[in-house]
Amino acid sequence: MTASSSALAPSPLAEERRALLARLVEGLDAPTLWWLSGYTAGLAQGQHAPQLAVLPGGQAQSGQRLTVVYGSQTGNARRAAEKIAQEVEASGLPVRLLRADAYPTRELASERLLYVVISTQGEGDPPDDAIGFVEFLSGRRAPKLPELRYAVLGLGDSSYADFCGIARRLDARLAELGGQRLFDPGLADLDIETIADPWRNQALTHAREHLKPQSSTPLATVTPLRPAHAASAWSHEKPFAAELLLNQSIAGRDFKGSAFGQHGARDKDVRHLELSLAGSGLHYEPGDALGIRHRNPDALVESILQAASLPGETEVGLQGDTLPLREWLASRRELTRLSRPFLAEHAAQAGADDLNALLAPAQQPSLAGLLNSHQIVDVLRRWPAHWEAHELVAALRPLAPRLYSIASSRKRVGEEVHLTVDVLAYEAFGQPHGGAASGFLAERAEGDTVPVYIEANERFRVPADGARDILMIGPGTGIAPFRGFVQERAETGARGRNWLFFGARHFNHDFLYQSEWQDALREGSLHRLDLAFSRDQADKIYVQQRLREHAREVYAWLDGGAHLYVCGAIGMGKDVHAALLDIVRTQGGHDEDTAAEYLARLQSEGRYCRDVY
Numbered sequence: 308m309t310a311s312s313s314a315l316a317p318s319p320l321a322e323e324r325r326a327l328l329a330r331l332v333e334g335l336d337a338p339t340l341w342w343l344s345g346y347t348a349g350l351a352q353g354q355h356a357p358q359l360a361v362l363p364g365g366q367a368q369s370g371q372r373l374t375v376v377y378g379s380q381t382g383n384a385r386r387a388a389e390k391i392a393q394e395v396e397a398s399g400l401p402v403r404l405l406r407a408d409a410y411p412t413r414e415l416a417s418e419r420l421l422y423v424v425i426s427t428q429g430e431g432d433p434p435d436d437a438i439g440f441v442e443f444l445s446g447r448r449a450p451k452l453p454e455l456r457y458a459v460l461g462l463g464d465s466s467y468a469d470f471c472g473i474a475r476r477l478d479a480r481l482a483e484l485g486g487q488r489l490f491d492p493g494l495a496d497l498d499i500e501t502i503a504d505p506w507r508n509q510a511l512t513h514a515r516e517h518l519k520p521q522s523s524t525p526l527a528t529v530t531p532l533r534p535a536h537a538a539s540a541w542s543h544e545k546p547f548a549a550e551l552l553l554n555q556s557i558a559g560r561d562f563k564g565s566a567f568g569q570h571g572a573r574d575k576d577v578r579h580l581e582l583s584l585a586g587s588g589l590h591y592e593p594g595d596a597l598g599i600r601h602r603n604p605d606a607l608v609e610s611i612l613q614a615a616s617l618p619g620e621t622e623v624g625l626q627g628d629t630l631p632l633r634e635w636l637a638s639r640r641e642l643t644r645l646s647r648p649f650l651a652e653h654a655a656q657a658g659a660d661d662l663n664a665l666l667a668p669a670q671q672p673s674l675a676g677l678l679n680s681h682q683i684v685d686v687l688r689r690w691p692a693h694w695e696a697h698e699l700v701a702a703l704r705p706l707a708p709r710l711y712s713i714a715s716s717r718k719r720v721g722e723e724v725h726l727t728v729d730v731l732a733y734e735a736f737g738q739p740h741g742g743a744a745s746g747f748l749a750e751r752a753e754g755d756t757v758p759v760y761i762e763a764n765e766r767f768r769v770p771a772d773g774a775r776d777i778l779m780i781g782p783g784t785g786i787a788p789f790r791g792f793v794q795e796r797a798e799t800g801a802r803g804r805n806w807l808f809f810g811a812r813h814f815n816h817d818f819l820y821q822s823e824w825q826d827a828l829r830e831g832s833l834h835r836l837d838l839a840f841s842r843d844q845a846d847k848i849y850v851q852q853r854l855r856e857h858a859r860e861v862y863a864w865l866d867g868g869a870h871l872y873v874c875g876a877i878g879m880g881k882d883v884h885a886a887l888l889d890i891v892r893t894q895g896g897h898d899e900d901t902a903a904e905y906l907a908r909l910q911s912e913g914r915y916c917r918d919v920y
Contacts, residue, residue, distance in 0.1 A: 378437025785875025
């Protein structure tokens with residue numbers, strides 16, 4: 308349940324109070340809305356707020372409850388935190404579950420039992436919903452915590468050098484502030500359950516030891532703000548087979564891979580895909596992502612087999628399944644993303660001292676360069692080693708689904724979902740390379756099926772108040788969700804203005820959805836469009852430069868209540884954030900600290916939303 312998508316039933320409220328209510332719930336997540344509904348139910352029953360033991364809220368019984376705080380970018384950390392809270396609650400123990408940006412940091416000093424579940428984004432960055440929480444804990448205002456018992460579960464991706472960096476730093480900081488670590492932090496890779504499940508069992512054991520069952524504690528009666536949809540039958544574990552209706556190339560642009568040796572350039576291919584969700588019961592909102600359960604390309608599988616000198620027909624039994632090695636590699640194992648554990652095992656297999664040296668803490672920048680530039684096949688070729696088939700399968704990580712921002716509104720396209728996919732293809736080390744999932748999608752023919760599921764992104768939604776203005780910044784395929792936003796706002800008759808910033812390399816063949824944006828400008832569903840094509844002139848121009856050129860108007864929109872959205876690469880997101888800080892500082896008369904506080908306040912209000920990857 309999300310505030311931004313809530314459709315209130317007919318009510319006795321006057322128009323003015325209905326507008327106030329819409330403003331109140333705007334940007335709130337599901338746990339906070341459930342608490343709010345319980346709070347108002349308590350007011351109705353006794354004109355005072357009940358003492359809540361399970362639902363998140365206030366400071367009731369702060370010394371006798373567990374608080375679970377999560378920071379999540381793609382939903383994995385949220386789901387892990389929800390499992391913990393559900394199991395604790397099922398044991399009759401008092402627990403509250405809060406997203407990091409909804410956690411009242413003033414209460415930290417009074418916490419006695421705290422579990423933090425947090426993902427690491429990119430090279431050691433916190434997820435957007437935890438930026439304020441991490442900054443508070445890291446800053447001078449963080450309180451001493453001599454009475455706190457805590458544990459941290461981190462979710463990350465070992466294809467990045469700073470694996471679970473935020474979780475490790477939070478764990479160390481809580482100890483530095485005087486907290487008592489209950490047990491070592493869990494650091495989960497893409498196969499989350501292998502670490503998260505035993506960590507959760509430990510967490511439940513400690514919660515039972517430190518808390519008393521509260522079976523007699525009265526809980527508030529919760530009245531939902533709107534009827535909840537039945538849980539979907541489809542998930543990342545059981546995806547829906549969606550028919551591909553359209554697979555159309557909409558652009559082509561140059562690409563050059565990360566540097567090792569000489570990389571040759573190849574034109575890139577951007578696809579617009581349309582898939583049918585008919586009969587699935589799947590629902591999505593603009594801003595959500597579509598999960599894809601792909602197979603690795605046959606050519607990549609064969610190159611791995613050749614580089615490892617292994618026959619694809621060899622039967623391999625692992626985790627209760629027995630499959631040919633070729634099938635393990637095609638459907639069950641990650642082949643394009645390196646990881647530190649695999650490199651460590653391969654260095655041992657190959658007797659490669661130079662590779663092993665890269666794993667030392669002092670070599671993190673060099674390791675990051677290797678992880679960014681090499682795929683598994685490159686490592687197998689560069690440092691030959693003797694692998695047994697079952698050892699190779701065990702050393703490789705499980706194949707993770709890929710998430711793509713949805714580029715449509717159901718109100719416009721019905722039981723369809725649209726994607727904008729940049730098909731990764733480049734030359735490296737004298738060999739062709741490509742993206743596993745994007746290549747899989749590019750090869751699908753119309754009429755084929757694609758295994759999909761919906762990954763909700765409740766922090767990336769159009770405003771519930773259609774009168775609000777919005778600014779959208781989406782270079783490259785970061786434009787995808789904003790196509791859905793503009794469709795949604797047009798279909799709902801939103802009165803607020805829409806301002807889009809788009810950037811790419813060349814106007815001629817990189818201007819994605821050009822005719823659609825021109826039509827939207829003519830029809831009035833898009834009010835402003837600013838473009839930055841970096842390679843069409845001698846001096847490179849990016850979207851952050853366009854923001855600075857229109858600094859006065861950008862600030863006026865923000866100060867007038869507009870919502871700001873950024874979608875695209877992590878590096879672009881940082882550059883845009885720096886430009887926004889400059890704009891707030893110069894146009895609003897702020898210094899550096901108050902400019903940062905201004906943007907942090909927009910984030911906490913749900914008015915500055917990012918989907919960066």
